[in-house]
Amino acid sequence: MRILIVEDEKPLREQILSLMATEKYACDTAADGREGLFLGSEYDYDLAIIDLGLPLLDGTQLIRELRSKERNFPILILTARGNWQDKVSGLEAGADDYLTKPFHPEELRARIHALLRRASGHASSVLRYGPIAIDTSAKRVFRDDAEVELTSFEYNTLTYLAMHAGKNISKSELTEHLYAQDYDRDSNVIEVFVGRLRKKLDADGSLNLISTQRGLGYRFNLDKQ
Amino acid sequence: MRILIVEDEKPLREQILSLMATEKYACDTAADGREGLFLGSEYDYDLAIIDLGLPLLDGTQLIRELRSKERNFPILILTARGNWQDKVSGLEAGADDYLTKPFHPEELRARIHALLRRASGHASSVLRYGPIAIDTSAKRVFRDDAEVELTSFEYNTLTYLAMHAGKNISKSELTEHLYAQDYDRDSNVIEVFVGRLRKKLDADGSLNLISTQRGLGYRFNLDKQ
DNA sequence: AATGATCCATGCGTATTTTGATCGTTGAAG
DNA sequence: CTTCAACGATCAAAATACGCATGGATCATT
Incomplete structure (x- = not known):
């Protein structure tokens, strides 16, 4: 999951950043509205955290601009x-949720989790795909009720594919969502992780868990239940 | 599109209902929270409009119940x-947007459009051309509901032609769109791929899927639906 | 320092793409 | 009605690019 953080106060920005890091989300940061607009227009994020009081371009205006560009x-x-008015004008501009400063890190974490879950169209935090179950709130994965220990990148790769089950996901889309801005594109990490996932979750290949569409990407082949 | 309207005041309910009728949405109405919960649990709506001040079961509570039942x-x-507090608690319970009474019919229409559009953002965008369906987000192609496996170039050629259905597309236009700038022009790759597409998607030629306009290019012959 | 995770380089096998040779079609000119 | 030339279709072989496994290097965390 790739997240955009637009916050002008450095201490708060860093705090959020480190919180997101513990959650293993890939983050980009912007210190003002204009930079936020640039990043938000340029890349396809899974979520954005935007402070409303921003220099150069107001948060509400930033949201409006992003929404008008069909960044949803x-x-x-x-x-x-x-500051009730602010919240409302923010929501009116197209925000999905709000949090008042100061906030508990735990609360931010919970809200982000909820938003990501809803955005992906899954209401519950346990995703079931036949014999595979993914508990997105505990970040644990099970095959036939036995837990399978995954590293965080393995986990992130799996959930991204699973949340887009049935779709061909290109390697570049995967890297874009799993890594932050500056990432060396020509590397075969993704192949390595997909290989690991196949080995750990479907060693004998009987599930055809993740198939590769040469030139198009990978596809998670189990139906959501 | 099927819409659930939960509103206790009859005049307002009727007003919304007639507005929705002009939009050709299919609507069910409920006059209290309990009835709303029953309908919302029973049927799979595309959207619900819920007044917060409801008899028998409060709107906020209704939303919470629906969400807990994975109606999303x-x-x-x-x-x-x-009534700021109400809006916020409604959003907190799982609503997606709000509107303050009284409202302009135009505004309600706009918001509903926006919500439906956003909700469909996650549905796969499928282009239908008679028996041929192209799922552009999953990058998969179907003929008569059976999947046809295409390679990435075959897929790209097909979508380019299909997205310009009815128009003559010259071979040079195709090469320009399928390849990076400097591509060796005198080659018959395009002919080969068009041939493959015809074979895979219309083996007996009964659809006349792609016709060749000698000297001008190719044309995708099915109408978009 | 030790452990585990992530990343990178290599070589191999294979699906895909490209090529080139050949054959079929078309439409205009003789 | 033929002939001809230009264009497109088809096929299989050749070239290529892609993805995979593997093992070792690097990085982070303790």
């Missing part, structure tokens, strides 16, 4: 306490 | 003017 990833806005 | 169609809530 979920947006969580941060507002100063008690 | 978008929900638009109606609130009395200036």
Whole structure:
């Protein structure tokens, strides 16, 4: 999951960033609205966290611009306490949720998790695909009720594919969502991780869990239940 | 599109209903929260419009119940003017947008459109041309509901032609769109791929899927639906 | 420092793409 | 009605690019 953080106050920005890091989300940051607009227009994020009080381009305006460009990833806005009008104008501009500063890290984590879950069209936090179950809140994976230990990249790769079950996902789409901005594109990490996932979750290949469409990408082949 | 309307005041309910009728949406109505819960649990709507002030079961509670039952169609809530707390608790319960009463019919229409559009953002965008279906987000192609496996160049050639259905597309236009700039022009790759597409998708030629306009290019002959 | 995770380089096998040779079609000119 | 030339279709072989496995290097975390 790739997240855009637009926050002008450095300490808060860093705090959010490190929180996101513990969750293993790939993050890009912007310190003002204009930079946020650039990044948000340029890349396909899974979620954006936007402070409403921003220099150069107001948060509300930023959201409006992003929405008018058909960027429709979920947006969580941060507002100063008690500033009802701001929240509402933010929501009106197209934000999906808000959080008042100061906030508990735990709460931010929960809201982001909820937004990501909803955005992917899954209501429950346990995704079932035949014998494979993914608990997205605990970040644990099971095959036939036995837990399969995955590393965080293996887990992220799997969930991204599973949340787009049936679709061909190109390697570049995977790298874009699993890694932050500056990532060396020509590498075969993705192949390696897909290989590991196949080995760990479908060693004998009987599930045909992840198939490769040469030139088009990978496809998670189990139906959601 | 099927829409659930939960509103206790009869005049307003009728007004919304007639507005929705002009939009050709199929609507069910409920006059209280309990009835709303029954309908919302029973049927799979594309959207629900819910007034927060409801008899028998509060709107917020209704939303919570629906969400807990994994009904995740978008929900638009109606609130009395200036009742900030209500909006927020409604959004918190799982609503997607809100509108304050009284409202302009035009505004309700716009918001519903926006919500439906957003909700369909995750549905796969399938282009249908008679018996041929192209799922552009999954990059998969079907003929008469059976999947046809295409290679990436075959797929790209097909989608380019299909997205310009009815028009003559010259071979040079195709090469320009399928290849990076400097491509060796005198080659018959395109002919080969068109041949493969015809064989895979219309082996007996009964569809006349892609016709050749000698000297001008190729034409995809099915109408978009 | 030790452990585990992630990343990178290599070589191999194979699906896909490209080529080139040949054959079929078309439409205009003789 | 033929002939001809230009264009497109087809096929199989050749070239290529792609993905995979593997093992070792690097990086992060403890």
